[in-house]
Amino acid sequence: xxxxxxxxxxxxxxxxxxxxxxxxxxxxxxxxxxxxxxxxxxxxxxxxxxxxxxxxxxxxxxxxxxxxxxxxxxxxxxxxxxxxxxxxxxxxxxxxxxxxxxxxxxxxxxxxxxxxxxxxxxxxxxxxxxxxxxxxxxxxxxxxxxxxxxxxxxxxxxxxxxxxxxxxxxxxxxxxxxxxxxxxxxxxxxxxxxxxxxxxxxxxxxxxxxxxxxxxxxxxxxxxxxxxxxxxxxxxxxxxxxxxxxxxxxxxxxxxxxxxxxxxxxxxxxxxxxxxxxxxxxxxxxxxxxxxxxxxxxxxxxxxxxxxxxxxxxxxxxxxxxxxxxxxxxxxxxxxxxxxxxxxxxxxxxxxxxxxxxxxxxxxxxxxxxxxxxxxxxxxxxxxxxxxxxxxxxxxxxxxxxxxxxxxxxxxxx
Numbered sequence: 001x002x003x004x005x006x007x008x009x010x011x012x013x014x015x016x017x018x019x020x021x022x023x024x025x026x027x028x029x030x031x032x033x034x035x036x037x038x039x040x041x042x043x044x045x046x047x048x049x050x051x052x053x054x055x056x057x058x059x060x061x062x063x064x065x066x067x068x069x070x071x072x073x074x075x076x077x078x079x080x081x082x083x084x085x086x087x088x089x090x091x092x093x094x095x096x097x098x099x100x101x102x103x104x105x106x107x108x109x110x111x112x113x114x115x116x117x118x119x120x121x122x123x124x125x126x127x128x129x130x131x132x133x134x135x136x137x138x139x140x141x142x143x144x145x146x147x148x149x150x151x152x153x154x155x156x157x158x159x160x161x162x163x164x165x166x167x168x169x170x171x172x173x174x175x176x177x178x179x180x181x182x183x184x185x186x187x188x189x190x191x192x193x194x195x196x197x198x199x200x201x202x203x204x205x206x207x208x209x210x211x212x213x214x215x216x217x218x219x220x221x222x223x224x225x226x227x228x229x230x231x232x233x234x235x236x237x238x239x240x241x242x243x244x245x246x247x248x249x250x251x252x253x254x255x256x257x258x259x260x261x262x263x264x265x266x267x268x269x270x271x272x273x274x275x276x277x278x279x280x281x282x283x284x285x286x287x288x289x290x291x292x293x294x295x296x297x298x299x300x301x302x303x304x305x306x307x308x309x310x311x312x313x314x315x316x317x318x319x320x321x322x323x324x325x326x327x328x329x330x331x332x333x334x335x336x337x338x339x340x341x342x343x344x345x346x347x348x349x350x351x352x353x354x355x356x357x358x359x360x361x362x363x364x365x366x367x368x369x370x371x372x373x374x375x376x377x378x379x380x381x382x383x384x385x386x387x388x389x390x391x392x393x394x395x396x397x398x399x400x401x402x403x404x405x406x407x408x409x410x411x412x413x414x
Contacts, residue, residue, distance in 0.1 A: 004210060007086045007102040007134070009125035010111030015142045019111065019182035020074055020087055021052025023204065026189030029076035030055060049183065056087050080208050095356075095370040096323040098128055099410060103396070106215040107136035109203070114147045114179075118160040123357040126161075130170045131319065131372070131412065133392060135215040138176050138206060144195065145181040151197045154179045170389075174214075178203055216283060219248040219391045220308040221255075224339035225301045229288055241272065241288035242297050244340070247393030251289070251303075252280035258309055259295060260302040260384045266293040300341040302384060302394075310384045310394060316377045317414045319354060319388075320367065324401065324408035328367040328375070334399040334408060336379065344380040345399065351376065367409075375411070388412035 010016045021038075024030050030038075034055065042051040056072055074085040086101030102108060108129050112122060129137055139161055147153045158177045165175060178187055179198050186192035189204040201209070229241040251257075255268045270290040271278045281287045289303065297303075304310065316336075322328050328347060336345035351374040353362045367373045388395030399409040 002080075002212065003082045003084060004107065004207060005084045005086070005105045006207070007088055007098075007105035007108045007129075008111065009088055009098060009102070009108060009129070010142075011113070011116075011119060011121040014111040014113045015053075015182045016087060016109075016111050017053035017056040018051070019109070019140065019142065019180070019188065019203075020085055021055035022182050022185050022188045023085075024055055024074070024076055025050070025052060026185060027076055027078055027204070052182070078204070078208065083207070095124070095128070095372070096321060098125070099132070099321045100323075102128060102132050102134060103410065105132075105134060107138065107207070107210060108134045109138045109140055111140050111142050112157055112161075114141050114143045114150075114153055114157065117157050118164060120357060122161070123164060126164055126168070127356040130168045130173070133170060133172075133389060135172055136174055136176075136210060138178060138203060140182075140203060141177065141179045142182050144179045144186065145184055149179075149181075149186075149192075149194045151195070154198075176200075176206055178206070212282075212284075217248055217392060219386070220310070221249045221251050221283070221305055222247045222310070222339075222386070222391060222394045223251060223289065223303040224341075224393075225297060225299055225303065226340055227299055228297065239290070240294070241270075241290050242303070243286070243288045244303075245286045245393075246281055246283050248283055248391050250280050250282045251305075253278075256306045257291070257303045258306045259297050260304060260309070261312070261382065262296070262301070263309075264293075264295045265306055266291040266295055268292075300339075302339065302341075304384075310386050310391075312382045312384050314379045314382045315348070316379065316385070316397075316411075318375055318377060318397075318411040319414065320373055320375045320399070320409045320411040322367040322369060322371045322373070322409045324406065325369055326401070326408070328371075328373075328399075328409060330365065333402060335402055336377065336383075336397050336411075337400055338383050338385065338397040339394065341383060342400075343383060344402075346378045346380075347375060348378045349376040350374075377411075385413050387414055 008016045038054045072087045076083050088098040088101035110125050141157050180187040187202045223246050224244050225242045226244040258265050269292045271281050272288040330347050332347045334345050336343050353364045354372045386394045395413045397411045398407050401408045
C-alpha cells in the first residue's frame with residue numbers, strides 16, 4: 001500500500017493536534033479505550049465536547065500547556081493509503097524540530113487561525129517548507145466557526161498567503177487552500193454544510209487523491225550503498241548484493257553504472273526485493289542490486305549511471321539549520337554525514353543568518369540554537385554531491401559533534 005508522509009505546522013493554539021486527532025477519529029483510527037480516555041479527560045477539563053488534541057500530545061507538559069513541544073509521528077490508514085504524520089511544534093524555539101519533521105515529508109499542512117490570519121510564524125513555516133522543497137502544501141484555514149464561516153475572511157487570508165508565496169524562489173510548489181474547523185470536523189474528512197460557498201475537497205479527500213508523481217523528484221538516480229549482502233549459504237554461495245535506497249529516478253537491469261568514489265564501471269545485473277526480482281525499481285525503493293563485474297563496493301559508496309556522475313567537491317556552500325546548544329563557529333570540526341558516508345569536516349566560514357521571514361540575509365559570524373544560516377565547509381576528502389534543489393537525498397547532510405557524537409546541525413547543499 002502507498003505510504004504518504006505529511007508534516008504539520010502552525011502557531012501555538014492554531015489547532016494542529018486537534019486537526020490530527022479529528023483525522024484519526026473520522027478515519028476510525030482511534031481505539032475505543034482511547035476515545036473513552038479522551039472523553040473522560042475532556043469532561044474533567046470542563047469541556048462539553050471531545051478534545052481531540054489529547055490523541056496526539058504525548059508529553060505531560062504538552063497536555064498541561066496545550067502546546068506541541070516534541071515531534072510526534074502518528075500513523076493511520078484508509079483503504080487507499082497509509083499515512084505518517086510528523087506533528088511538529090510551531091514555536092520559533094523549536095525550529096529545529098520542525099526542520100527535522102519536514103525533512104522527509106512529501107506534503108505539508110500549514111494551519112492558520114482564521115481570526116489571526118497570516119502572521120510571523122506563518123512566514124517561518126512557509127519558509128522552511130520552501131527550504132526543504134516540499135512540493136505539495138495544504139494551507140488549512142482553521143477555526144472558521146469562530147469567524148462565522150465567513151467566505152470573505154477566508155479569501156482575505158488566501159490573498160495574503162499568495163502575496164507571501166510571491167516572495168518564494170521555489171516555483172514548483174502547489175498550494176491548496178481549505179477552510180476548516182478541526183474542532184467540529186468541518187472539511188476534515190467530511191464536507192462542511194456550514195460553508196456551502198467552498199466547492200473544493202476536504203483535507204482527507206485531497207490527501208487521498210495525491211499520487212507519487214505529484215511530489216516525485218525529476219532528477220538523476222542515486223543509490224547510496226547501506227551494506228554489502230553476502231549470505232554465505234550453499235544456495236547463495238557466490239551472491240554479492242548491495243543494499244540501499246534509490247533516490248532521484250528509477251534504476252533498471254542493464255543500466256551502465258559507476259561506483260563512487262572509485263569511478264569503476266559495471267552494469268546492473270539484478271535488482272532484488274526480498275525474494276523477488278525486478279527489471280526496474282523506482283525512486284524510493286529499498287532494494288538489493290548485483291553487478292555484472294566483481295568490483296570492490298562498500299558501505300559509503302554510491303552507484304550512479306555512468307552518464308550522470310554528480311559533482312566531486314571538497315568545498316561545500318550550504319544552508320544549515322543549527323540544532324546544538326554549542327554555537328557553530330569558524331574553525332570548528334565535525335563529522336559530515338552525507339548519505340552513508342562520514343567525512344571529517346571543518347567550518348571554513350559562517351556567511352550570515354538567513355531571515356526566515358523571506359527578508360535579506362543578515363551578517364553574522366556564528367550560528368546558535370535554531371538559527372538558519374549560510375555556511376562554507378571544507379572536507380578532508382571529496383564527496384560526490386548534488387545541490388538540494390536538484391536531489392533532496394544527495395543534497396543534504398548532517399553535522400555530528402566529534403566529542404559528544406550528537407547531531408549538531410542539518411545542511412542543504414546550494
